[in-house]
Amino acid sequence: MLEIQKIRQDAQPFIDGLKNRNIKDAAEKIEQLLTLDQNRRDSITELEQLRNTMNQSSKSIGKLMKEGKKEEAEAVKSELASSKERIKDLEQEVQTIESSTYDLLTTLPNIPHPSVPLGKDASDNAVISQNDIQVTFNFTPKPHWDLALEHDIIDWKLGVKLTGSGFPVYKGKGAILQRALINFFLTKAREAGYTEIMPPLMINEASGFGTGQLPDKEGQMYEVQLDGFYLIPTAEVPITNLYREDILNQEDLPIKNCGYTPCFRREAGSYGKDVKGLNRLHQFDKVELVQVTLPDHSYDTLEKMTSYVESLLTALELPFRRLLLCTGDATFTSAKTYDLEVWSAGQEMWLEVSSVSNFETFQANRLKLRYRDENNKTQLLHTLNGSALALPRIVAALLENNQQADGSILIPEVLRPYTGFDRIGETI
RNA sequence: AGAGAGUUGCCGGAGCGGUCGAACGGGCUCGCCUGGAAAGCGGGUAUACCUCAAAAGGGUAUCGGGGGUUCGAAUCCCCCACUCUCUGCCA
Numbered sequence: 001m002l003e004i005q006k007i008r009q010d011a012q013p014f015i016d017g018l019k020n021r022n023i024k025d026a027a028e029k030i031e032q033l034l035t036l037d038q039n040r041r042d043s044i045t046e047l048e049q050l051r052n053t054m055n056q057s058s059k060s061i062g063k064l065m066k067e068g069k070k071e072e073a074e075a076v077k078s079e080l081a082s083s084k085e086r087i088k089d090l091e092q093e094v095q096t097i098e099s100s101t102y103d104l105l106t107t108l109p110n111i112p113h114p115s116v117p118l119g120k121d122a123s124d125n126a127v128i129s130q131n132d133i134q135v136t137f138n139f140t141p142k143p144h145w146d147l148a149l150e151h152d153i154i155d156w157k158l159g160v161k162l163t164g165s166g167f168p169v170y171k172g173k174g175a176i177l178q179r180a181l182i183n184f185f186l187t188k189a190r191e192a193g194y195t196e197i198m199p200p201l202m203i204n205e206a207s208g209f210g211t212g213q214l215p216d217k218e219g220q221m222y223e224v225q226l227d228g229f230y231l232i233p234t235a236e237v238p239i240t241n242l243y244r245e246d247i248l249n250q251e252d253l254p255i256k257n258c259g260y261t262p263c264f265r266r267e268a269g270s271y272g273k274d275v276k277g278l279n280r281l282h283q284f285d286k287v288e289l290v291q292v293t294l295p296d297h298s299y300d301t302l303e304k305m306t307s308y309v310e311s312l313l314t315a316l317e318l319p320f321r322r323l324l325l326c327t328g329d330a331t332f333t334s335a336k337t338y339d340l341e342v343w344s345a346g347q348e349m350w351l352e353v354s355s356v357s358n359f360e361t362f363q364a365n366r367l368k369l370r371y372r373d374e375n376n377k378t379q380l381l382h383t384l385n386g387s388a389l390a391l392p393r394i395v396a397a398l399l400e401n402n403q404q405a406d407g408s409i410l411i412p413e414v415l416r417p418y419t420g421f422d423r424i425g426e427t428i
Numbered sequence: 429a430g431a432g433a434g435u436u437g438c439c440g441g442a443g444c445g446g447u448c449g450a451a452c453g454g455g456c457u458c459g460c461c462u463g464g465a466a467a468g469c470g471g472g473u474a475u476a477c478c479u480c481a482a483a484a485g486g487g488u489a490u491c492g493g494g495g496g497u498u499c500g501a502a503u504c505c506c507c508c509a510c511u512c513u514c515u516g517c518c519a
Contacts, residue, residue, distance in 0.1 A: 044478055048488040055488090058500040062446040077499045084499080204509095247475085368476095378475080 001105055001212075001365045003380070004037055017111030020118055020327045033104055040097045047090040050083050106215055110362040112327045113299070113336040119326025125339070130321035131314065135345045135401045143346040144399040145277035147409065148174065151425050154278070166267065166275070166282030173424050177398075177411075178285060180418035181391050182260045185287035185312065189388060192308055194258035194289060199238030201261055202229040207241040210367040212333035212359075222264050231264035235288035236385045243292055244367045247378055253371065254301065255292040258388065260285065278392035279351065285391040291384045292369065295361070298382035299336075302358040305386045306338045309354045312389055315414045318397055319343040321350065335360045342393065346400030351393040356386030399424075 007014050011030050018026035057076055064073040117126050135141075148154035153174025159167040170178050186196055208214035208230055213221060222231040232238060239259050248255070263286050267275070274280050289308075293301050306322065313320045323339040330337045334357040341350035361380040364370070370378040402410040408425035416422050 041478065044488080048478055051488060052486095054499080058498095059447055061499050065446080073499080080499055 001362060002108055002111070003361060003365055004033065004101070004105070007033060008037060014111060018108060020112055020116075021109050022120060022328050023108070029104060029108065033101065036097055036101045036104070040094060040101065043090050043094050043097065047087060047094060050087050050090070054080060054083055054087065109332045110330075110335050110359065112330065113358070113360075115324075116330065116336050117324060117326045118328075120328040121326075122329050124326040125329055126324045126326065128322040128324050128338070131310075131319060133314075133317060133319040135319060135343065137345065139405055141345045141400055141403055143277065144344070144396040147346070147399045147403055147407075148277070150407065151409070153177070153424060156277075164282070166280070168278070168281065173419070173421065176419055176421075177395060177415075177424075178391060180415055180420075181389075181394060182285060182287060184415055184418050185388055186258065186260055188312060188315075189258035189287065189289065192256075194256045197235075197239050197242070197257050197259040199232075199235060199242075199259055199261065201232055201238075201264075202227075203232055203237050203241065204229060207237055207244070210241045210244050211237045211363050212366065213237060219268050220266055222266060232261060233265045234263050234286065234387075235259045235261040236290060239288065239290040240292075240363060240383055240385065241367065243369050246369055248292070248369070248371045248381065250294070250371055253292065253294055253381070254297065255290075257290045258287060259290075260287045262286075263390075278396045279347075281392055287388050289386045289388045293382050293384065294371065295379070295382050298358050298360060298384060301384055302336060302338070302356065305384060306340070306356045309340055309356060309386055309388045313340065313342060313353070315412075316394070316398070317412050318394070318401065320353075331355075331357065333357075333359050333362050335362065342397040344393070344397040344400045346403070347396075351397060353389050353393045353397075354387040357384060359383045359385075 002014060007030060011034060015027045015030050018029070023029070057080055061073045061076050064070075064076070117124065119125065145154075145156075151173070153171055155169045155171055156165070158169040159165070162169065190196060202224060205214060205228060208221065213230070213233060221233050224230070238261075239257050242257070243255070262283055264283050265281075267280055267282060270280055278284075289305060291301055291305065310320065310322065320340055320342045323341065325334075325337040325339055337355055337357040339352050340354040340356070341352050343349075344351050360382050363383045364380040367383075369381050369383065371381050373379050398412070399409055402412070404410060406426065408423050411419050411422050411424070
């Protein structure tokens with residue numbers, strides 16, 4: 001959530017930023033916000049003055065009662081009646097203004113960092129870099145859904161039987177591969193200084209709000225209505241919300257956490273080849289990184305986190321490229337996002353496997369996540385996160401890129417200690 | 429799931445419907461004391477918002493969350509959440 005105090009100080013960067021986000025009536029919205037803000041402050045000023053006199057009168061009534069001057073007390077009481085009504089009205093007014101402000105503010109996305117390219121949609125994302133790993137075949141590589149079926153390692157039909165589409169069942173070496181990847185990613189993260197967190201897989205509404213999934217994105221999350229919980233769409237939600245309403249000490253920063261969780265996404269409206277096979281699931285596994293940093297350090301951290309994720313892809317010998325998402329394609333909460341995509345030879349397409357974002361204060365503002373600065377004042381921190389990594393598309397790419405002429409699939413060297421086997425399927 | 433008890437500041441812990449942002453103790457911190465330290469003594473020690481050009485100062489709100497009664501609520505009433513104990517159930 002954007003900081004109203006900052007908008008009040010200097011609205012122009014916000015107007016520009018929102019325009020770059022393709023919000024046409026950005027200026028009007030900011031203007032509305034400022035008006036609401038002014039009205040709110042006017043009302044509060046009056047309200048608090050009234051409350052002040054009210055409090056004082058109440059005290060004097062107390063005194064008069066003690067002194068036994070009942071009639072005088074009654075007189076003061078009757079004088080208060082009108083203020084009391086006015087206070088009620090003003091309270092109502094403030095509440096209305098605040099909820100309008102909230103409604104408006106929650107529709108506004110984060111302001112993009114100056115380095116983010118302008119653009120409408122994914123086609124305007126900038127390819128920043130690409131590694132030099134190539135995969136070549138002297139036969140036509142198959143898509144992973146065929147390979148998975150042939151080797152009986154992933155079963156979509158069973159998933160449909162148990163639950164529905166988008167909930168595959170991993171079997172045998174398919175299941176072991178999942179576990180191996182999770183373990184590999186977590187081990188690497190620990191070596192890189194991240195603390196492993198195993199959070200709840202359901203969150204409450206306050207947590208959903210804190211990281212920006214609620215109030216608007218309910219459609220993305222599965223809801224357990226009876227208990228008022230949501231299934232997490234990513235470990236980012238619980239792991240970032242660990243620090244909700246905290247005031248951290250500078251010496252505790254940066255916070256570097258990682259965690260493996262299944263992720264649950266409704267993905268309403270997705271269709272076509274995007275959802276084929278492992279490309280887009282309702283339940284998938286992911287290891288997530290979360291960092292909380294001082295404002296001055298967040299962009300440096302963003303680069304380091306992204307490089308770290310790239311090192312995982314390199315270790316897995318996958319061809320990948322790094323995108324810088326344009327102003328139109330970055331997520332609602334992000335100020336700057338890098339996407340990492342791997343090349344999947346069977347489908348001949350790039351698959352997004354990681355998204356690394358700096359949210360600056362956008363989440364921290366919602367979370368009320370602060371630190372004490374040199375002057376002992378509380379300031380909002382910056383939050384970041386990144387997938388390291390999301391499993392299904394990694395699995396898709398591994399299967400497709402590492403398939404051999406004989407139909408078997410080689411496991412990358414680094415994973416073998418984790419899988420205990422070096423190949424899926426028959427060798428010649 | 430049923431019955432009961434509870435939820436107060438960084439922690440422990442008081443609190444009668446009235447001057448309670450909250451006794452008392454501990455912690456932390458500053459000052460004095462000391463050659464230095466301990467002890468001792470004295471002071472400070474929440475957050476958000478409003479006011480103010482800013483600082484100072486002043487004000488409002490906050491005692492799990494929300495609503496209500498009242499001139500006035502940490503204290504009374506209602507709803508919700510959480511914690512603990514017992515019973516039940518169970519990986």
